[in-house]
Amino acid sequence: MTTVEFPSGRAVGSRSGGRSKGLVHRPDELDFRLLILVTLGLVAFGLVMVFSATSAPAAIGGGDPGYYLRRQSIYALLGFSLMIVAWRADMRLVRRLAPALLVGSLALLVAVLVLGDPVNGARRWLTFGPAVLQPSELAKLAVALWAATYLARRRPPQRLRDLIRPLGLLVGGICALLMLEPDLGTTIALVVMVGGMLLVGGTPLRTLALAGSLTVALGLLAIWIEPYRRARILSFVDPWADAQNTGFQTVQAMIGLGSGGFFGVGLGEGVQKIFYLPEAHTDMIFAIIGEELGLVGATGVIVAYAAFAYAGFRIALRSSDPFCKRLAAGLTVLVCGQAAINLGAVLGLAPMTGIPLPFVSYGGSSLVVALAAVGLLLNIAGNGGRATTSVPDRRRGDGGPRPAVPRRRRRPAGTGRPGHLRRLA
Numbered sequence: 001m002t003t004v005e006f007p008s009g010r011a012v013g014s015r016s017g018g019r020s021k022g023l024v025h026r027p028d029e030l031d032f033r034l035l036i037l038v039t040l041g042l043v044a045f046g047l048v049m050v051f052s053a054t055s056a057p058a059a060i061g062g063g064d065p066g067y068y069l070r071r072q073s074i075y076a077l078l079g080f081s082l083m084i085v086a087w088r089a090d091m092r093l094v095r096r097l098a099p100a101l102l103v104g105s106l107a108l109l110v111a112v113l114v115l116g117d118p119v120n121g122a123r124r125w126l127t128f129g130p131a132v133l134q135p136s137e138l139a140k141l142a143v144a145l146w147a148a149t150y151l152a153r154r155r156p157p158q159r160l161r162d163l164i165r166p167l168g169l170l171v172g173g174i175c176a177l178l179m180l181e182p183d184l185g186t187t188i189a190l191v192v193m194v195g196g197m198l199l200v201g202g203t204p205l206r207t208l209a210l211a212g213s214l215t216v217a218l219g220l221l222a223i224w225i226e227p228y229r230r231a232r233i234l235s236f237v238d239p240w241a242d243a244q245n246t247g248f249q250t251v252q253a254m255i256g257l258g259s260g261g262f263f264g265v266g267l268g269e270g271v272q273k274i275f276y277l278p279e280a281h282t283d284m285i286f287a288i289i290g291e292e293l294g295l296v297g298a299t300g301v302i303v304a305y306a307a308f309a310y311a312g313f314r315i316a317l318r319s320s321d322p323f324c325k326r327l328a329a330g331l332t333v334l335v336c337g338q339a340a341i342n343l344g345a346v347l348g349l350a351p352m353t354g355i356p357l358p359f360v361s362y363g364g365s366s367l368v369v370a371l372a373a374v375g376l377l378l379n380i381a382g383n384g385g386r387a388t389t390s391v392p393d394r395r396r397g398d399g400g401p402r403p404a405v406p407r408r409r410r411r412p413a414g415t416g417r418p419g420h421l422r423r424l425a
Contacts, residue, residue: 031318032381034311038304039083039359039374043076043367045301046285046360053273053281053288054362060274068281068362075364079371086375087382094376095323098145105142108135109177116181121228124181134365136178136186141369143174143190144330147197152322156202160210163203167194168211179222184229185353189338191215196333197326200316236351249284252277253346257290257298264294281362283354286346301360302343309336315381324380331373 050072055065086094108126112135116123126133150167157163171194178187198208223229231246239247239254256272259265270291273280280288290298312332319325335358342357344350356363358370 031311031314032378034307035315035374035377035381038308038311039371042301042304042308042359043079043371046357046367047072047076048267049285049289049360050281050362052268052270052292053285056268057274057280071364072362072367075367076371078364079368082368083371083375083378086372087378089375089379091321091324091379091383094145094379095149098142098149101138101142102146105135105139106174106177108133109139109174111135113177113180122181122183124183132364134363136181136183137365137369139174139178140186140190140193140334141373143171144193144197144327144334144373146170147194148323148327148330151197151201151326156204157198157207158204160207163198163207163211182226182229183354184223185341185355188219188341188353189334189355192337192341193330193334196337197330200329201322201326232351236348239348249278249352250345250348253284253287254348256287257347260291260294260298262295264290264292264297267292282356283342283352283361284346285361286343286357289360290346301357305336305339305358308332311381312336312377315377319380324383328377328380331377335370335373 047069051066051069054068057063058065058067112123112126116126119125124134124136126135147167157167171190175187175190178184178190195208195212199205223233235242235246235250239250241247243251252272256270256277259272260270270288272291273288277284277287286298286301289301293300309332312328312335316325316328316332319328338355338358341350341353341355342361345352345355356366359367
């Protein structure tokens with residue numbers, strides 16, 4: 001009788017008497033349910049806040065107050081459909097599709113530079129009839145899948161040279177395409193996500209620190225050579241120095257947050273969204289939350305993302321499959337990292353980068369991709385961490401070399417046991 005050990009410590013017997021084909025684990029119900037509840041809560045809350053941030057300006061301007069709510073609801077339904085598909089998908093199939101998804105996202109990133117319509121001086125969107133696609137959102141998910149596949153089959157990069165080729169070159173190429181759009185926020189999110197995957201995968205902190213220093217140096221150079229990026233950095237240092245121009249958005253966000261007080265002015269009663277705060281329903285929606293729901297509502301949003309991070313990292317740490325472990329870590333860092341960058345920008349703690357607040361801000365591509373990422377996390381959590389994507393490799397999936405199997409030493413002729421003693425033994 002063989003015994004199978006569960007993560008909770010409970011053992012289940014099996015009377016197969018032969019080799020076990022795999023460990024069957026019970027899903028971690030806490031992480032699983034917490035992830036679902038937080039995601040559903042944030043999406044529902046986001047729909048309410050998008051309507052609150054857009055209905056009053058539309059009504060005053062003679063537009064349709066429910067336009068953005070209907071569009072965001074459609075994207076939410078599409079995202080939930082993809083979340084269920086990703087939740088139920090075979091992770092081995094997901095792993096095999098990673099290279100194709102990466103190639104497709106690269107093609108879309110090139111296409112948006114040629115075919116995309118400029119909006120506010122940036123080419124980030126492809127229009128297909130009533131639908132609008134932002135290829136950079138798809139690229140983040142594609143890089144997460146490919147990087148998890150690559151890192152699961154090899155030893156963790158130990159030196160900067162190992163890190164640069166090919167992972168660094170690929171990520172650098174995608175970041176270059178993103179900067180041409182330009183899209184600094186997605187570039188930062190992508191680099192942070194890959195860094196989190198490398199950290200979980202076992203790359204030494206010294207190597208990560210060196211790579212991070214080079215990345216920051218290149219990022220500062222890219223910011224300094226572009227006048228509008230340089231203006232954003234200078235306005236972040238002192239937004240009140242040019243409160244009517246480069247610092248206008250930051251100043252208005254601070255005014256909205258400060259006027260909310262402890263409990264806020266009331267849902268739908270805010271005034272900053274009425275032609276005062278630019279992009280109130282997208283990048284700056286947290287300022288509307290702070291104004292209308294006060295410190296209590298803003299704190300609730302932060303706690304929700306902290307709970308998401310807690311569940312996501314627990315799923316990553318409990319996963320026994322190298323691919324799933326790195327993918328879960330990368331997706332968790334992607335969602336929570338974007339939230340941290342957005343909150344920092346609205347609170348005046350970081351420069352404006354154009355990153356939306358995941359699940360809450362208006363944006364179809366961002367919402368759909370984020371919900372698909374949650375579906376993959378639920379898939380990994382539902383499998384209880386068992387190895388579902390293991391494939392025969394020249395190296396162990398966890399990044400280390402295969403342990404050597406000791407050979408039995410042959411006894412010299414004439415030194416073995418007598419035949420009748422061997423039979424008795």
